[in-house]
Amino acid sequence: MCNLEDDGYVQVDEEFEEAQKLLTSSLDEGLPDYVENNIVKFIQILRNLGIIISLAESIEALEALKLVDIIKKEEVRTTLCSLLVKDSYEKKIFDKAFDSFFVSLEDKVYQQRIRKEKMMQQEEAKKEAEELKFKKESVVDEDKDEEVPLSFTEDQKEIYSKLDPEIKEKIKKFIEESFPGHLSHSSHAQPMLERMVSGTLNYWKNQLRNQDEGDEQKQKIEAKMTGDLDMDVVIENVISSLQQEEESLITQDMKRISDEELPKVTMIIKKLSHRLATKISRRFQQSKKTGKLDLRRTIRKNIKYGGAMLELEYKTKKIKKPEFLLICDVSDSMARYATFVLQFMYGIASAVRNMESFIFSEDLERVTEFFTSNLSFEETMAKIISQSKQWGKTTNFNQTLKTFHSQYVDLLSPETVVFIMSDTKTIELDEAVMNLRRIKRQVKEIVWLNTLPKSEWPELNSVQEFKGIANMLECYTIKHLKNSLKIQTLT
Numbered sequence: 001m002c003n004l005e006d007d008g009y010v011q012v013d014e015e016f017e018e019a020q021k022l023l024t025s026s027l028d029e030g031l032p033d034y035v036e037n038n039i040v041k042f043i044q045i046l047r048n049l050g051i052i053i054s055l056a057e058s059i060e061a062l063e064a065l066k067l068v069d070i071i072k073k074e075e076v077r078t079t080l081c082s083l084l085v086k087d088s089y090e091k092k093i094f095d096k097a098f099d100s101f102f103v104s105l106e107d108k109v110y111q112q113r114i115r116k117e118k119m120m121q122q123e124e125a126k127k128e129a130e131e132l133k134f135k136k137e138s139v140v141d142e143d144k145d146e147e148v149p150l151s152f153t154e155d156q157k158e159i160y161s162k163l164d165p166e167i168k169e170k171i172k173k174f175i176e177e178s179f180p181g182h183l184s185h186s187s188h189a190q191p192m193l194e195r196m197v198s199g200t201l202n203y204w205k206n207q208l209r210n211q212d213e214g215d216e217q218k219q220k221i222e223a224k225m226t227g228d229l230d231m232d233v234v235i236e237n238v239i240s241s242l243q244q245e246e247e248s249l250i251t252q253d254m255k256r257i258s259d260e261e262l263p264k265v266t267m268i269i270k271k272l273s274h275r276l277a278t279k280i281s282r283r284f285q286q287s288k289k290t291g292k293l294d295l296r297r298t299i300r301k302n303i304k305y306g307g308a309m310l311e312l313e314y315k316t317k318k319i320k321k322p323e324f325l326l327i328c329d330v331s332d333s334m335a336r337y338a339t340f341v342l343q344f345m346y347g348i349a350s351a352v353r354n355m356e357s358f359i360f361s362e363d364l365e366r367v368t369e370f371f372t373s374n375l376s377f378e379e380t381m382a383k384i385i386s387q388s389k390q391w392g393k394t395t396n397f398n399q400t401l402k403t404f405h406s407q408y409v410d411l412l413s414p415e416t417v418v419f420i421m422s423d424t425k426t427i428e429l430d431e432a433v434m435n436l437r438r439i440k441r442q443v444k445e446i447v448w449l450n451t452l453p454k455s456e457w458p459e460l461n462s463v464q465e466f467k468g469i470a471n472m473l474e475c476y477t478i479k480h481l482k483n484s485l486k487i488q489t490l491t
Helices: 014-026 033-048 055-067 071-085 088-101 105-130 152-160 164-176 179-183 189-213 229-250 259-277 295-300 336-351 379-386 397-407 427-438 452-457 461-467 478-487
Strands: 004-006 009-011 132-135 147-148 282-287 312-319 323-329 353-360 364-366 416-423 445-450 472-476
Touching: 033 055, 033 071, 033 088, 033 229, 055 323, 055 353, 071 088, 105 229, 147 416, 152 189, 164 189, 229 259, 229 478, 259 336, 295 364, 336 379, 336 416, 336 478, 353 397, 353 461, 364 397, 364 445, 397 427, 427 445, 427 461, 445 461, 445 478, 452 461, 461 472, 472 478
Parallel strands: 323 353, 323 416, 416 445, 445 472
Antiparallel strands: 004 009, 132 147, 282 312, 353 364
């Protein structure tokens, strides 16, 4: 079930069987048997939630419990935490698991009952696919219908169980109406109908996969179920709690995120930007490796053989790395947002070619070289802020565009996507609009990430002016930022 290898520890279930024997014999005889059993179960829960715990650490934790009052919950928590947890993220998992596992018997029974009901509902939903039948008139009695079960794979049954009731009803209606009358007696009717429904289920499989990918804000910790109802309830509770916590952070206005929450947000942005970097769009290119047959090149290459296909040419996929240019407002009102945006760009810098980064307030500064160094993001930002002459000043977007035209216009190409992060508020608005139109003619697209809520847009003339030039997107949360960048990088 859990087979992780790290720092010389091989994590396998057999260790827990050995540990349980050793731990039982090592504790005072006065302790009831269920104490060590529960501790061993709790350690296995932590391991299945991705925390690396060796056999030696498990035994040390149980030995340490002989030195504390086992009745005092907080003493047990502190003891186990000090011996099993290595960092703040693991402590968060530990605390959630501890609070969920060490509960009253009534709460434990209730949680187990809820999980059993959920599992039964899933099984019932899956059985619905097994009950899909193709009805045709009976050859024996024309007043009765003969029901022929349709055959589907386990994967297709699983997909069917996840569909909305309305979609299930449409599939059932399709089955009923596909082959009316005498057509239903054809030997080809059943296999043809199975292929049609299979195609529909495969379509919904892709839709559900896309929906899951669009839900990336949910925490995806490395967790495995054990098959033990008591432990699996805790594992599910921990995962659900982490998901809700992350959802709350990424939908919060970035300027309202407290300093205490910054480490969590940093971790979330690192994860999201990494995922985004690995999902860059792909296209076919020539390759010697076996893949999809390139028919045109194959025919050309074999003309010398009189058309006989003796040498085959194949296609394979090549990562398409679009060109990005970021112009980020770091004026006093925008500095908080800028930190998050730059961190996102730092995360995807390794996945895009020729990415250029600029910051501005009263004028423009190029910061591309900071993102090409081997420094961490924290070190990079500290260096940018300390060396910048623009950070935290007032906004003059027009002067920014003038400087760009005079010094950096050669960076633009018809394939460039320009990202502008700002609330649109600036002096010299009319000239700024004119200069932005000049840039628009030279690039593929301008995407404006506006940190103001859409409800405020109608009141600002600057928004209406720039909206006519750029694709303006609402962007004051991490979720907004992730979605806007995803749309542009994967199209």
